[in-house]
Amino acid sequence: ETGVTQTPRHLVMGMTNKKSLKCEQHLGHNAMYWYKQSAKKPLELMFVYSLEERVENNSVPSRFSPECPNSSHLFLHLHTLQPEDSALYLCASSQVHRGAGELFFGEGSRLTVL
Amino acid sequence: QQQVKQSPQSLIVQKGGIPIINCAYENTAFDYFPWYQQFPGKGPALLIAIRPDVSEKKEGRFTISFNKSAKQFSLHIMDSQPGDSATYFCAAPNAGNMLTFGGGTRLMVKP
Numbered sequence: 146e147t148g149v150t151q152t153p154r155h156l157v158m159g160m161t162n163k164k165s166l167k168c169e170q171h172l173g174h175n176a177m178y179w180y181k182q183s184a185k186k187p188l189e190l191m192f193v194y195s196l197e198e199r200v201e202n203n204s205v206p207s208r209f210s211p212e213c214p215n216s217s218h219l220f221l222h223l224h225t226l227q228p229e230d231s232a233l234y235l236c237a238s239s240q241v242h243r244g245a246g247e248l249f250f251g252e253g254s255r256l257t258v259l
Numbered sequence: 260q261q262q263v264k265q266s267p268q269s270l271i272v273q274k275g276g277i278p279i280i281n282c283a284y285e286n287t288a289f290d291y292f293p294w295y296q297q298f299p300g301k302g303p304a305l306l307i308a309i310r311p312d313v314s315e316k317k318e319g320r321f322t323i324s325f326n327k328s329a330k331q332f333s334l335h336i337m338d339s340q341p342g343d344s345a346t347y348f349c350a351a352p353n354a355g356n357m358l359t360f361g362g363g364t365r366l367m368v369k370p
Contacts, residue, residue: 147302187263188303188348188360201357235302243356245291245310250302 148172151236151251159259160226166254168219168236174249176242177219179211182253183232194219195242226258261285261353265361272339273369280334280364282349288356292325292332295348295360303348307334339368 149170158164170177179191193201194213208230210222219236233253239246264283272278282292293308309316309323309332316323320337336343346365350358 147304149302187265187362190357190359193357201355237302245289245308245352247293247305247308248295248303248358250304252300252302 147249147251149236149238149249149251151234151254153254154252155255155257157257157259158223158226160228162226163222163224165223166221166234166236166256168221168251170217170219170236170238170249172238172249174238174240175216176239176246177213177216178237178239178242178248179209179219179221180235180237180250181232182235188235192221193242200242223256226256228258231256231258261287261351261359263349263351263359263361265349265364267364268362269365269367271367271369274340276339276368278336278339278343278366278368280347280349280366281331282333282351282361283329283331284351284359285330286354287352288354289352290327291352292323293350293358294321294323294334295350297346297348297363299345306347336366339366341368341370344368 176195181189192211212220235253236251237248290311294306295303296306297303311325322335325332349361353359
């Protein structure tokens, strides 16, 4: 148990669906992240929130829409996805969003887009 | 943009062997080089990290060696065990002081 909980663990959706991934951290951290992990690429940083403000958006397509309503919760809203978006989506948190801080990852949400 | 090149992509060793995983980075805003370990069905977790005012750091059976002039660092696992079978990721800070991860090494330790 890392203190970062992701739901759902598995999700299958069609290209026209709208779904959301949820992340909750119980560590009192100020920064939260979304990473994409696919088979043939390194861990890709998607979004970073610090104190509920988005501080990083790594050229992610607009079909992915993050939301951070408070410092403990992070969502990733998904709509009109493509099959190549199928991947493991990892949420992480840390005390601060820059510097040599440890990242605490959740177990991920495995997304399959049909 | 920071790139971190990790090798090999996969590695198989016998129990008791010493797998070595290598990483090379381009530039870094500051010296902090962590290794993360990921088991199937789990997220990555910090294994060991080095802040190179030293060239080597050891924690239990895991050792990081760092060569600043070559911009390389490596992970050695002494007396490897089947329970060490996992995917290992190195990382280095980019210009924005956030971590860029290597491509991962899938390690299998055979009994």
